[in-house]
Structures are given as C-alpha cells and as structure tokens.
Amino acid sequence: MDSSRPSDHIDQSPAGEQIIQPRLGFVGYLRFFWRQLTSMRTALFLLLLLAVAAIPGSLVPQVSSDPNGVIQYKAANPGLASVLDTLQVFTTYTSVWFSAIYLLLFISLIGCVIPRTRHHLEALRAAPPATPARLARLEGFTTRNTTMDAAAAVSIAAELLRRQGFRVAQYSDSVSAERGYLRETGNLVFHTALIGVLVAVGFGGGFGYTGQRVVVEGQAFVNSLASYDSFNPGRFFTDGALEPYTVALDSFEVIYEQENLSALGQPVDFTANVTTTLRGQDSSAATVKVNEPLTIGGTQVYLLGNGYAPHLTFRDDSGAVVFSQSVACLPQDANLFSVCVIKVPDGLADQVGIVGLLYPTTVTLASGALASNYPDLLNPTLSLEVYTGDLGLDNGRGSNAYALNTDSLVQVAGRKADSPTIALKPGETAQLPGGLGSIELQSIPRFASLDVHHDPSQLWVLIFAGLVVAGLVTSLFIPRRRMWVKAVTSSDGVMIEYAGLARGDDPGLAAAVADLADRHSALVPGDAAFRGPSTSRE
Amino acid sequence: MTEMFVTYSVLAVYSAMAIYTLAFLLFTLDLARRSAASQAVAVSDAASAVATAGAAGTAGGGTVVLERTNVAVAAKAPRYLRAATALTVIAWLLHVTGTVLRGLAAGRVPWANMYEFTLTATVIIVGVFLAVQFWQDLRFLGAFITGFALVALGLASVNFYVDVVPLPPALQSVWLVIHVFVATLGTGFFALGAGLSVMQLLKERRLAGKAPRLTFLDTLPSSEKLENSAYRLIVVGFVLWTFTLIAGAIWAGRAWGRYWGWDTKEVWTFIIWTIFAGYIHARATRGWRGSRSAWLAIIGFSAVVFNFTIVNLFFKGLHAYSGL
C-alpha cells in the first residue's frame, strides 16, 4: 500500500515480504542485509535490546556518575569486579556493546527515514489516489440519495472536503480526498530529530569541557587550565576554548531550618555571592545558587558543594610566618563534621602533616569523644593530630590533597603520641611539640565547590528535543485519512456513496464519514421516496 | 497550623482508603455478577446475532453482537457498578483533600518524598481513571485501579511516612512541579493501558478456551477493542513520558550541572521510554500486534512501578529524595 514503509510494517501487504528472499550475488546479499536492518522487526528488536542493555549500568556503580562507588565495589567483590571490568559494565553507557546497539539502531533509523522522506515529499506533491471501484468494503461506508445531477453533487462534495482541509482529486462521478499528511511529516520530524539529539550530544561531548574548583570566601579563580582542581576536556578540546574570566567568592551564605523540629539544621538555601570579571570589562556582582547556575563567558558555573576551610597560620620557632592559608575540609555528615588534611612541606625544621577534625557546633558525647550537632559555626573546634617526617611530595608522584599518607610519618601530637591532640577555637594559637613552632587558627571561612561547564551544543540538544516532542504529538494525534464520495446513477436516481480509509490509528474515522454524509446530503436535494440499501458500520 | 493540616491530611487519607476498600469490593462484586449475567446474556445473544447478522450484511455480525451484549449488561443491572463508581468519586475527593492538606502543611507541592509522591501519584492515577470514563466506559477496570491505589496508599502510610520537612535546595525549582507532575500523569495513562492489556490477554485466553471460569470477560469489549483503547491511552502516556524525560534533563542541567549523566533514575526513565517506544513500534509491526504488544505494555508499566519503588528505595543515585 505504501512502498515507503518497511516491508513488515502492518500497513504493508504481506506480498511485499517475498522481496526479502535473498537474491544470489554479493549485491543481493547486501540488499537483503540492508532490508533486514531497516525492517520494523529489527528496529523493534534493537529498541528492546537497548532497554535491556541499559539495565546493568543501573545495578553496578558507574565510573562516570559514581567513581567512588566503583572503587568500593571493586574492593568488596574483587573476583566479580574483574569479570565486570572486562565486560565494561562499569562504563556501560560508553561500552562497546551498548554503543554497538544504539549505533545499529540509528543506522537502521537513517535507513528507514531516508526512503520514507523521499517518498513523502513525492506524496506531498501528488494528487490523492483514484477512487476504488468498490467503496462498500471500506470504513464507515454509507449512502444517501439525491435528485441532483451526479456531477453537481460530486462538485459540492469536493468543495466540502476541501474546506475540511482535504487535498482533493475530482473525477467525473467521484471525488477522492486525503488529509493528514502532517502525520507522516511529524513522524519523520520525530525520527530525524532523534538523530539530531544524538549528533548534538556527541558534538557537545567532543568540544566541551568541565572543570571543578574549590573557592574559599575571599578568594577568586580564573578560568584557565592551571587554576582547576580537576578538569575533563572533550576529545576535541583545545585551550582556546577557555575564555579567560575571574570569579571571586565574596561570601557564601547558608540558611538553616530553625523552626521545624523534624528538620532542624537542614539547609534550606545556599547562596554564593560572587564578583565576576570578563577580560577587559568592568566587574559585576552575581550570585550562584543550587538551581541557578551563573552563565559567564560561554560557560555555566554551578554550585555543587560547600564546606568549611579553616584559615591556619604556621610560624617557626623564631615567630616568622611559614604558611598561612585556608584549607578546605571534606564534610562527613549533615552536621558538617569535616576532615581536613594540612601539609606544611617547607619552612619548619621538619615536614609537618596534620589531620584535623572540624566540629562546627561542638558537643561532647558520653564516651568523651567530640561530635557536631548542628552545621552552622555556633561553637567550632578544630582538633589536630600532628605528624612529622616525609610527606612524600618530592617523589614525583602526584599526591591527593585530601589524604595524608602516614607511612613515613611519625605522630608527634595525638592519640598515639606523647603530646595530646591539639584543640583550637578561632583566634587561638597552640605550640607544636618539639619546639617546631606554633599554629594559629585565624578564622573559619566557608568554601564553595564550583563546577564549570562548557557545552557548545546544549542549545541544539534542546532544539532537537523540542522537535522530538512536536513531531511526536503531530504524528500521534493528527489522523491521516482518505475519503471518497461517489455518485452512482441508476434508473432509480442518483445514489451517493461515502467511505473512508484510515492510515494509522484513527478512531474517529467512521464518525467523520457519517458527518460528511450528513453535511453533504443537507446541501444536495434529497429524494425521500427513494429507499436504497442504506447501512453503516462502525 | 502545620500540625493541624498534617492531622487532617492523614485523617482524610485514611478515610479515602476505607472508602476505596468498599469501592474495590463492589467493583469485584460487579465483575462476579457479570459472570452470572453473561450466561443469561449468552442466550439472548444467539437471538440477537440472528437478528443483526442479516441487517449488518458485510459489516461482520460479530462486532455488532458484541456491542449489543455490552449494552444489555450495562442497561440491566448497573447498580453495583454505579455504587462502586460513586464511592470511588467520594474516596477520590477525600484523597485529593488529604493531598492538598499535606501540601498546605508543607507550604509547597505535595510531592517531595516517597510518601507525598505516592499520595499524589495515586490521586492522579485514580483521577485519570475517573476522567477517562467520559471518553469511554472503562469501569470494568475499577477493581484494578482501586486495588492498585489501595495497595500503594497502604504501603505509603505504613512504610514511607515521614514528617513534613522543608525542601532541600536541589529540589527548589519549578521543574519539581512540572517534571514530577507530568511523570505522574503519564503513569496514570500507563496504568490504565496496562489494565486494558491484561484484560485483552485474559480475553484472548478465554477465546482460546483456556480461562473457563472468568466468564465476566464475555461482557467486556472485544480484545481488539481493548487493544485499541489501550493503545490510545498509552500513546498519551508516552507523550507525557517523553516530556518528563526532557523536563528532567533540563532540571538536571540546572541543578547538577549536566542534563544527562546516566544516574540510576535517569537510566530507568530511559528504559521505560524505550520499552514504550518498542510498544508503539510493535503495534505497527506485522506479527507483533495483539498479545505480544500487550505484553510490552504490561512490562512497561511494571518498569514504571519498579522505577518508583525498588529504584527509589534500593538503588544508589542522585535522586535520593525518598526521604527515608
């Protein structure tokens, strides 16, 4: 019926199936293979396969979304993990097998859409097909009688149909009409836009970048490679893509719930007040909030985390400052109990490493241990265990700023040392053991962890997604139908036949045919005396 | 104030559950009664078949007779059914009240944790069920829908209940309103579609002589009609789900700095979307229309339920909003 559809489409007559028999020869096999790939059955199979293939990635942590989870999983199930690793299950969505499925699906899609588009463009220009010889077997078949001359009645019907938005071909005793070409247009737009989404996503991933940076209150960061804590460039990234600008974090405000007892201390708002400066321009003030990223220099700046960064000052035994900076601590719980790692490689007699525990609102548990019971800085304590020895910074291997390798260190203050753990409140100073010098906790500013994203194709993805929806709605809810009106002249007079044909799901067709018959017979003088075989079927 | 709203909300929800239970029983009774009635109808059926077959001509007597059967049953004794529907409406109004009060208590939309989400989702599912009756008489799905709502509400009240707490910053977005609401609306359509598909499969079994005791099936529309109705509902659900997917991506882009990251919840939303795309294709693929596509509709809806329960509760991901 419609040669553009895959041969196993439900509207296609089964005769078309014979073509699927492979003809001999290389080209024959290629053609056979291509027909298989672009058949409805293959598309269906690949779609369902894609759904199944997506499942493992939700059962096992993924490197992309949960790298720590992957590490823990591997530690907990080493045997299974090595098998899963070989099968690329930790990177399911970029794995060879997952990619193969969706690439095949999209090849099938392209192979399906191109001939259909060509065919549809032709159909848009062609006249509706000729009126079938027998209308009685078609949908909504009904008849009316008239005393009017056949040609005139047919002309009126053609005009009626035209006004209902049908494309009309008029013959001597019948009219053939079709409407709803938009249904097919919508379907093609939908499928093509899916390809658009895929291509745009791929493009954005290749040319974009993401970078993370922790910024302490009062500090600034520059959008350049050197200033990021971590940076993930796309495959085709070049340094030129980084537009230089600075973002200074003036203050970071948090509002905590204070009335609702079941949610006491739950943060209800985070605001990073920043000053931004584009090269060669004046600075301006802006804010970054959790659901409100800052757009600057072709990037979006997101607020993804926060915590405390105690400002510590170390002085040597002569009182000279050897280290004075804020150190971001990793929050461990909802009350922002945090762990800080401080490394002082130079300036003191020995290399010094410190593990600090920060309690924003300090309480003493029954066991004597400290804890934090509220996330704001109501009663902060920073307790410090001090190590000396080799920090391992000089061996060329990159080291993790948030971890202290104590293999070649000796604890000099803390639970395992003679001197007790040092506890400081803001403004306090303590002596380091062994006359190394002193340490002062000057203040406890907050830090914001900012994610900077550059995705050049984001807008395109959105546009194609919009087209997906528009195409979908058009193709699902606009009925495509053919209608025929035919005048049959006999010795008894003129009988008008009406019938329709649905192309795709069309629940309203029979009613539409009946409605057309009623409107039409209201316009053409009827013949009450004549009683022909008037039937209708639903 | 909050306390009072919460108390009345819970009260309204419990009352709704009690009345849903009655409605469920009556819907079930109606199905049982149809079984009895269908035997009686079978006799008059034969007569009307003879009468209509002549008139229908080429139109195919089968369909016409079936319409008659429906009319006969609907007209004869709709008492249980009418009562059940009326009770469902009452229960639903209470249910809506309970949900709205919960929202008032929290000072925001009532769908920010599992408890609230279940409350709202079931309101919408039952609401879609009631609204669809204006389009087509699907009251024979009443037992399925009220039963589903009851189980969900029971689970929510017993296992998911949490106190009202403010929204964490990540959820403070208009997209919470849009994304979640549309997702739930889509779920309502999928639920009805799945119910119809179950009926369709049962009906096919019965036609094959395999379900001799389910005589109520004889009073339902033909399996082809059931399938078409299911398709029309699911297609609406699919459009809504597509929108959910896109709205979710836009929101994720704003809140988490990437519009798609294969987070577990995103994965399952994608899986569901793909299954239903498969369903729509199946309906257009020779050899797949009929019971195979019906199975896909059921699998798709099961995936929706799985996504909401198991994935929310047991899978690790960024969408950790169950509040538990």
Ligand code: HEM
């Ligand atoms: C990425 C993979 C695909 C997805 C997600 C998808 C999705 C859909 C959806 C949602 C519909 C119904 C809405 C509409 O008609 O526009 C549809 C219809 C259709 N698709 Fe696809 N499709 C995919 C690939 C394919 C392929 C590879 C083919 C060709 C073999 C194909 C052929 C068709 C046809 C012929 C229809 C019309 C069905 C009808 O007559 O009702 N699709 N598709």
